[in-house]
């Protein structure tokens with residue numbers, strides 16, 4: 771499955787604002803939601819529709835409505851929460867499956883500490899959301915557990931992705947499409963994305979140590 775870098779001017783502008791080191795927590799949070807919504811718009815552009823006839827102002831008219839594809843949004847704690855409301859703005863009826871994963875800052879290994887999935891996963895499109903795809907460990911662990919739970923249709927939505935992480939996810943899960951607002955240059959020696967956004971969880975939750 772391909773990687774989609776969303777090169778829309780609104781996405782590029784908003785992501786550019788997020789890269790400012792002195793951006794407030796409030797603005798970083800708002801922009802995470804906005805870019806999350808714009809990524810969603812792209813990621814679900816093939817949702818199935820069905821025709822339905824309704825009574826319009828000049829008589830009957832055939833319109834299209836979503837044919838009821840079930841969706842679950844899967845925020846990876848913590849930072850994925852920062853995109854959740856943006857996704858739900860466009861898909862308000864989606865069920866939310868929460869996965870808690872923290873990266874060990876020394877080994878960079880993803881450690882799962884919580885898993886609360888909704889039902890009927892075999893019938894749902896899962897949209898996994900996390901601002902950062904760095905080594906790819908957290909995303910792979912999430913996709914692994916969704917597949918173990920029966921999910922067959924999974925898409926990953928991230929604000930920034932590193933080429934190293936994209937490659938790992940694509941080779942572990944070639945069926946999963948990735949939607950990114952930006953594919954950045956590389957990882958640094960601590961596993962942070964360059965130029966990146968810094969620690970997205972800290973910036974969304976305001977836990978950054980000064």
Ligand SMILES: O=P(O)(O)OC[C@H]1O[C@H](OP(=O)(O)OP(=O)(O)O)[C@H](O)[C@@H]1O
Nearest residue numbers: 847848849872873904905906907908971
């Ligand atoms: O691709 P990876 O190398 O796995 O790194 C990316 C992960 O790291 C960050 O989470 P972190 O572990 O810092 O947790 P947090 O969201 O609770 O801050 C980020 O939100 C991703 O989940």
Ligand SMILES: O=c1cc[nH]c(=O)[nH]1
Nearest residue numbers: 904962963968969970
């Ligand atoms: O650059 C990075 C890498 C992992 N997690 C983050 O929050 N930022």
Ligand SMILES: [Mg+2]
Nearest residue numbers: 969970971972
């Ligand atoms: Mg963090």
